[in-house]
Amino acid sequence: MVKTKxxxxxxxxxxxxxxxxxxxxxxxxxxxxxxxxxxxxxxxxVKRLAAGIWNCEKCGAKFAGHAYTLNK
Ligand SMILES: [Zn+2]
Structure with a gap:
C-alpha cells in the first residue's frame, strides 16, 4: 500500500x-x-456489500440501509 501522510x-x-x-x-x-x-x-x-446493501456475518441477514453508513 502506498504510504499516506x-x-x-x-x-x-x-x-x-x-x-x-x-x-x-x-x-x-x-x-x-x-x-x-x-x-x-x-x-x-455488519459489513457494507455495496452502496446501501449491508450484510451481517453473524446471522446472515442482508438488508438495505443508507449508502455509506448503516443508520445515519
Ligand atoms: Zn445479525
Missing part, C-alpha cells in the same frame, strides 16, 4: 479536493471499515 484514506486521491472534503471522506471511510451492529441479532458483524 496525515491524509489517511483520502490519500488515494492524491493532491487536491481540499481539506474539508478530505476530512469528511476520512470519517466515512473509517466508519465503513469498522463492523457495524446488526439490527437483527444485535451483534457487531
Amino acid at each position: 496525515k491524509v489517511k484514506a483520502a490519500g488515494k486521491f492524491g493532491a487536491g479536493y481540499g481539506t474539508s472534503l478530505r476530512n469528511r471522506f476520512n470519517a466515512i471511510e473509517i466508519f465503513q471499515r469498522k463492523k457495524q451492529n446488526c439490527p437483527h441479532c444485535k451483534k457487531s458483524g
